[in-house]
Amino acid sequence: MARKKVAILGSTGSIGTQALDVIARHPERFSVTGLAAGKNVALLAEQAGRFGARVVADATHGPEGLLRVATESDADIVLAATDGAVAFEAVFAAVDRGIDVAIANKELIVAAGELLVASARTGGAKLVPVDSEHSAIFQCLAGEDQARVRAIVLTASGGPFLRSSREEIEAATLDQALAHPTWRMGTKNTIDSATMMNKGLEIIEAGRLFEQPPERLHVVVHPQSIAHGFVVFTDGSVKGQLAAPDMRLPIGYALSYPDRLPSEAAPAAGPFQALAALGGKSQAPSLRYDFEAPDLDRFPCLNLAFQALAAGGTAPAALSAANEVAVSAFVEGKIGFYGISRLIEAVLGEVPRRDASLEAIREADRAARKAAHAYVTASETPAR
Numbered sequence: 442m443a444r445k446k447v448a449i450l451g452s453t454g455s456i457g458t459q460a461l462d463v464i465a466r467h468p469e470r471f472s473v474t475g476l477a478a479g480k481n482v483a484l485l486a487e488q489a490g491r492f493g494a495r496v497v498a499d500a501t502h503g504p505e506g507l508l509r510v511a512t513e514s515d516a517d518i519v520l521a522a523t524d525g526a527v528a529f530e531a532v533f534a535a536v537d538r539g540i541d542v543a544i545a546n547k548e549l550i551v552a553a554g555e556l557l558v559a560s561a562r563t564g565g566a567k568l569v570p571v572d573s574e575h576s577a578i579f580q581c582l583a584g585e586d587q588a589r590v591r592a593i594v595l596t597a598s599g600g601p602f603l604r605s606s607r608e609e610i611e612a613a614t615l616d617q618a619l620a621h622p623t624w625r626m627g628t629k630n631t632i633d634s635a636t637m638m639n640k641g642l643e644i645i646e647a648g649r650l651f652e653q654p655p656e657r658l659h660v661v662v663h664p665q666s667i668a669h670g671f672v673v674f675t676d677g678s679v680k681g682q683l684a685a686p687d688m689r690l691p692i693g694y695a696l697s698y699p700d701r702l703p704s705e706a707a708p709a710a711g712p713f714q715a716l717a718a719l720g721g722k723s724q725a726p727s728l729r730y731d732f733e734a735p736d737l738d739r740f741p742c743l744n745l746a747f748q749a750l751a752a753g754g755t756a757p758a759a760l761s762a763a764n765e766v767a768v769s770a771f772v773e774g775k776i777g778f779y780g781i782s783r784l785i786e787a788v789l790g791e792v793p794r795r796d797a798s799l800e801a802i803r804e805a806d807r808a809a810r811k812a813a814h815a816y817v818t819a820s821e822t823p824a825r
């Protein structure tokens with residue numbers, strides 16, 4: 442079997458480092474031909490030396506460096522794991538050339554998903570989702586007729602404030618917002634989980650990736666984070682995907698698709714344990730799954746995302762850009778926790794919605810960031 446050549450955009454981040462961990466465990470399956478990262482130049486150099494990447498770029502090379510890694514590294518698949526809009530041109534260039542892309546960049550799909558899906562179809566490239574929820578839906582839809590889909594359901598952990606009152610959430614500190622009970626992620630994604638904006642962005646992503654209308658997209662809270670997503674079909678049947686909350690599983694699936702990687706844990710685990718395979722602890726006598734509806738009053742960011750999805754056009758791009766600024770402002774102590782949702786709502790009301798094109802998306806992104814920064818500057822919300 443020929444080794445699959447992988448290029449990673451965002452190799453020093455959470456997804457990038459876990460992807461390299463997966464690749465290191467399966468050297469017979471993968472080789473690394475390109476790596477791009479931001480300011481962590483020392484780690485990038487260590488990664489490039491360890492894996493023998495021949496095309497490498499860091500923040501000083503700008504978007505052009507990402508473009509070079511994506512298109513000049515002879516990759517079979519590009520893992521897009523950067524935050525924000527910096528890798529847009531690189532990813533579009535890859536799919537235009539027929540290079541498969543494993544998508545772990547929420548902002549890209551939220552802002553320009555319709556255009557990217559169309560470009561991939563024209564270029565003959567596959568888009569394989571990396572987020573655990575979208576990987577779940579992708580797997581559930583394998584071999585199915587899209588016309589027989591009644592609903593797509595994404596699960597949310599509920600984050601650190603699932604059982605907190607609105608008053609407690611209003612007074613939340615940065616440390617409290619970063620104390621996720623299940624997942625270990627970067628700062629931006631962890632704050633998004635605390636506000637549930639992560640699930641709102643994922644709902645928009647699901648609509649783009651799986652080409653489903655807003656009324657077929659739903660969220661349920663599932664604190665155990667074992668069931669990652671469900672597809673409900675027109676005959677009433679429901680397919681779900683379950684796995685331990687370990688991002689290396691969907692990363693490995695995306696990189697190896699349409700194959701599956703062998704589990705390294707299975708041989709050492711002894712006899713097969715059914716409950717453990719379903720997400721339970723080893724030797725546990727029972728296992729339970731809980732599901733509940735999300736509270737849109739305590740988590741208004743989720744509702745704002747549904748509104749942006751319904752508005753369509755450039756509204757999701759404005760939402761995503763405003764959220765980036767708002768999260769940074771919260772992390773820096775410039776606004777309180779609910780200041781995040783208030784800022785986003787204000788920006789959505791100020792930035793005009795336009796039909797989606799790459800230029801319109803870029804302009805909506807710029808306008809939303811400008812309005813968001815102005816909101817932060819003028820805000821009198823005390824830092825929490």
